[in-house]
């Protein structure tokens with residue numbers, strides 16, 4: 001039987017290759033973490049049910065490929081998406097610099113009212129940090145979006161990231 005939901009909504013996870021997008025998804029959906037993962041080809045999907053403010057929600061999560069050569073059908077990624085995580089790796093400065101590129105793509109292809117969160121992943125790698133929390137916060141502030149540091153490896157702020165985005169979308 002079809003279950004009934006108050007809301008069904010889609011969020012997309014974007015960002016450079018290897019920043020940990022699939023890691024975040026696997027931690028959230030299965031509470032698992034893999035040390036070695038293959039690059040995502042095209043897109044992977046996940047779904048999760050949750051309750052927020054007594055609303056029954058089905059979240060559809062699209063984990064997209066960071067590598068250019070696997071990103072052929074980009075505009076369909078964003079179709080109908082209510083939320084997006086732009087993920088960079090706090091131990092990889094280039095992935096942070098490329099946040100602008102991802103913002104540009106969202107502005108071009110997603111709906112105007114899409115809710116975005118900037119995510120600095122791999123915060124367990126403090127000794128290899130190349131992007132300070134302050135720098136990332138400033139960037140997020142400039143863009144007018146929230147910033148959150150996560151670790152798919154040690155499970156920091158993963159549930160919070162998804163809950164935050166759901167709350168914002170439901171509130172709207």
Ligand code: GTP
Pocket residue numbers: 015016017018019020021022023024034035036037038039040041064065066067121122123124125150151152153154
């Ligand atoms: P593409 O599919 O190519 O776009 O990459 P991705 O962003 O999905 O990266 P993926 O999740 O495949 O992770 C890349 C590598 O980083 C893997 O070796 C993961 O184990 C590792 N990784 C992911 N998240 C974390 C994290 O929070 N901390 C640490 N230390 N490693 C992580």
